[in-house]
Amino acid sequence: xxxxxxxxxxxxxxxxxxxxxxxxxxxxxxxxxxxxxxxxxxxxxxxxxxxxxxxxxxxxxxxxxxxxxxxxxxxxxxxxxxxxxxxxxxxxxxxxxxxxxxxxxxxxxxxxxxxxxxxxxxxxxxxxxxxxxxxxxxxxxxxxxxxxxxxxxxxxxxxxxxxxxxxxxxxxxxxxxxxxxxxxxxxxxxxxxxxxxxxxxxxxxxxxxxxxxxxxxxxxxxxxxxxxxxxxxxxxxxxxxxxxxxxxxxxxxxxxxxxxxxxxxxxxxxxxxxxxxxxxxx
Amino acid sequence: xxxxxxxxxxxxxxxxxxxxxxxxxxxxxxxxxxxxxxxxxxxxxxxxxxxxxxxxxxxxxxxxxxxxxxxxxxxxxxxxxxxxxxxxxxxxxxxxxxxxxxxxxxxxxxxxxxxxxxxxxxxxxxxxxxxxxxxxxxxxxxxxxxxxxxxxxxxxxxxxxxxxxxxxxxxxxxxxxxxxxxxxxxxxxxxxxxxxxxxxxxxxxxxxxxxxxxxxxxx
Numbered sequence: 001x002x003x004x005x006x007x008x009x010x011x012x013x014x015x016x017x018x019x020x021x022x023x024x025x026x027x028x029x030x031x032x033x034x035x036x037x038x039x040x041x042x043x044x045x046x047x048x049x050x051x052x053x054x055x056x057x058x059x060x061x062x063x064x065x066x067x068x069x070x071x072x073x074x075x076x077x078x079x080x081x082x083x084x085x086x087x088x089x090x091x092x093x094x095x096x097x098x099x100x101x102x103x104x105x106x107x108x109x110x111x112x113x114x115x116x117x118x119x120x121x122x123x124x125x126x127x128x129x130x131x132x133x134x135x136x137x138x139x140x141x142x143x144x145x146x147x148x149x150x151x152x153x154x155x156x157x158x159x160x161x162x163x164x165x166x167x168x169x170x171x172x173x174x175x176x177x178x179x180x181x182x183x184x185x186x187x188x189x190x191x192x193x194x195x196x197x198x199x200x201x202x203x204x205x206x207x208x209x210x211x212x213x214x215x216x217x218x219x220x221x222x223x224x225x226x227x228x229x230x231x232x233x234x235x236x237x238x239x240x241x242x243x244x245x246x247x248x249x250x251x252x253x254x255x256x257x258x259x260x261x262x263x264x265x266x267x268x269x270x271x272x273x274x275x276x277x278x279x280x281x282x
Numbered sequence: 283x284x285x286x287x288x289x290x291x292x293x294x295x296x297x298x299x300x301x302x303x304x305x306x307x308x309x310x311x312x313x314x315x316x317x318x319x320x321x322x323x324x325x326x327x328x329x330x331x332x333x334x335x336x337x338x339x340x341x342x343x344x345x346x347x348x349x350x351x352x353x354x355x356x357x358x359x360x361x362x363x364x365x366x367x368x369x370x371x372x373x374x375x376x377x378x379x380x381x382x383x384x385x386x387x388x389x390x391x392x393x394x395x396x397x398x399x400x401x402x403x404x405x406x407x408x409x410x411x412x413x414x415x416x417x418x419x420x421x422x423x424x425x426x427x428x429x430x431x432x433x434x435x436x437x438x439x440x441x442x443x444x445x446x447x448x449x450x451x452x453x454x455x456x457x458x459x460x461x462x463x464x465x466x467x468x469x470x471x472x473x474x475x476x477x478x479x480x481x482x483x484x485x486x487x488x489x490x491x492x493x494x495x496x497x498x499x500x501x
Contacts, residue, residue, distance in 0.1 A: 141448050149447035178444045181434055187441065188448035191431075191455055194423035202419060207410045208387070216407055216416050219384035221452030226420075254423070254481040 002027050002069065003082040008098065010041035010072070013115055014087035016144025019048045022066040023058045023145075024173050029079055030072045038072040045070065048145055057145075076105065083169065085138060087115040090240070095119060096127040099135065103128035111165060113138040117189060118244040121155035121182045133159040138166055139186060151186050152179045184248035185255075189241050193255055196238060199226035200258040210278055227278040231271035235264045235278070286317055287400055290336065291325030295380045299323065302382075302403045321348050321400045325376035327355040328469040329501030334364050341368035348397035352376045354418040355473035358389045358411045372397040375415035377462055379404075387416050413477045414470060421458050422470040422482070428455030429464075429485040464488050465497040472499050 002025050007018045010032035018028045022045065032038045049066055052058040076084070084102055088094055095114060102112050108131045114124050117139055125135035137153030152166045163179050170177035180187035199217075203210050214225020230238045239261045246255040264270070264277060271277035285305040289296045293309075300307045310322070322340060326333050333356070340349065345368050351361055353373025362371050373389035386404045389411040398406070409416050431441050442454020459467055468488040475482040484492070484499070492499055 147447070149444055151444065151448070176443060176447055178440045178447075180436070180440075180444065181431070183434075187431055187436075187444050191424060191427040191441075191445060192449055194420050194427065195449075198414075198420045198423060202412075202416060205410075205412070207412045207419075208407070208416045212407050212409070213416060216378070216383075216385050216387055217420075219405070220378060220381060220417060221383070223450050252481075253479065 004029065004079065006031060006076050006079060006081040006084045007087060008032075008076075008084065009087035009089075010037050011087065011089075012142060013140060013144060015041040015044050016048075016142070017085055017087060017115065017140055018070070019045045019145055020173050020175070022070055023049055023052060023063045025062045025069075027069040028071070029076065029081070030070065031074065031076055032072070033074050035074075038074075042070070042072060052145060081106075081110055083111045083113060085113045085115060087140075090116060090118060090244075092119055092123065095124055099124050099127040100129075103130045103132075103135075108134060110134065111136070111162060113166065115140055118185060118241050118248075120184070120248065121153045121158065125155040125157055132157040134162065136162040136166060137182070137186070138170070139188075141188075148174075148176045149188070150175045150177050151188060152177045153182050153186055154179070155182050185241065185245040190245060193242060193245060196226050196230060197242065197255070197258060200260050203227075204258065204260055230261070231277035231279055231281075234271050234273055235261055236270045239265060285320040285399065288319040288322045289325070291323065291376060292380065295323075295325050295376065298379060298382045299400070303400070304402070305400075318344055319347060321350065321397055323379075323400055324349060324351045325379065327352055327376070327466055328473075329498060330356055331501060334361075337361065337365050337369060337371075341365045344369075346370060348372070348399075350374050350397045350400055353389050353411065353413075354415045355413065355469050357413060362390075370396055373411060373415075375417050377421065378417050381461065383417070389415075414474045418470050419474065421462075422467050422474065424455045425459040425464070425467045426471055426482070426485050426488065428459070429487045432456070433485065433487055464491040465495045468492045468497065468499065
């Protein structure tokens with residue numbers, strides 16, 4: 001029988017991870033306390049898998065019977081998974097108690113992974129005092145079914161076997177694992193910061209206009225200029241990552257958030273999702 | 283008779299310029315570069331003393347010719363002062379030209395449209411005269427950030443794969459470093475550090491590479 005994965009959190013990331021696992025023949029139990037959210041996630045997974053099958057992105061064999069391999073519920077009682085992957089909101093006050101609970105509820109043989117994009121894995125595993133070595137990070141990128149990269153992160157106490165098992169799992173899911181250190185922003189979100197921050201600073205200093213800045217980078221082969229990309233990701237989301245990296249690096253000036261972003265958030269101009277960010281979307 | 287463009291820069295950049303123009307493109311210095319140039323492209327970032335000396339020489343030998351000069355490590359304003367009006371200088375970001383980007387950023391366009399003749403087939407975007415320009419100001423710190431992970435023992439392939447796959451950048455951060463040369467990245471970072479602060483301090487591995495290549499950080 002295919003291995004069981006418990007995914008906790010049925011938002012964009014959680015349902016994306018579930019969709020990928022189901023499409024590769026795994027059994028998935030998707031956890032969310034809200035029934036309406038679970039129903040929404042189920043419909044989203046269904047349409048995502050249908051789309052991938054229609055486009056030939058998924059093999060018929062692996063995806064066959066996915067609906068029978070998916071269960072949804074408010075908790076994980078009575079289940080024996082191989083993996084538990086957490087994908088709840090990016091707040092330590094939520095993740096910490098959850099991992100303390102998971103550590104109590106599951107045996108040492110069960111791997112516990114967080115899909116955090118910015119919280120230190122060592123901080124999370126510090127909440128799982130019984131078996132901290134089976135806790136690590138699996139950072140998927142949005143949209144999960146389309147983005148190939150998964151950052152695999154070992155905290156200070158993570159067992160080397162976590163990395164090996166994670167890499168094998170991620171490869172089985174058709175993705176590319178890259179082991180990265182447990183540093184603020186891990187690798188991708190850290191290295192990406194100058195793309196946004198220096199662009200914000202340049203526009204603020206009058207070096208270049210916002211649209212011209214986007215055009216320069218798009219003309220150099222980037223699929224989206226920094227401002228168009230911040231609008232797509234969400235200015236609030238991008239700002240939160242910067243803020244988190246800034247705080248966790250003990251306020252290193254390289255990562256100082258910019259008030260141009262903060263003011264957009266104050267106005268509710270968060271990007272495409274609010275139809276207004278750095279650009280206006282009709 | 284076709285125009286003559288002298289290029290002071292890498293072989294890659296010279297090839298890119300050749301593909302863009304019907305003019306005769308010659309590297310400088312070379313035996314062929316004896317005829318008076320119509321335009322000069324100086325893509326060098328440093329050392330600044332050498333750059334200044336070269337502009338002095340050009341000014342003495344070919345007064346008033348249009349020169350497109352890299353202005354990402356030293357302001358165009360300074361360079362204009364160096365030659366005291368003896369050359370028609372316009373600033374540009376040579377990294378955009380080297381990768382054959384669609385758009386080249388320029389400074390001082392209003393004062394010297396003559397050098398625009400060297401930019402056939404390119405769109406150009408005027409930007410303020412600021413060290414780092416636009417593209418280099420972002421790319422150099424990206425490379426600097428990635429070098430920190432090399433220092434932590436990660437393999438270059440993994441770092442670049444993460445950048446390409448996680449961010450959809452056209453190249454990995456370390457590939458940018460290879461494209462432009464780590465010591466050149468160091469020169470841009472150091473120039474920005476002196477102008478805009480310590481956030482641009484070049485990573486020790488970049489400084490080591492500069493030392494290995496004999497490129498003085500503070501030249």
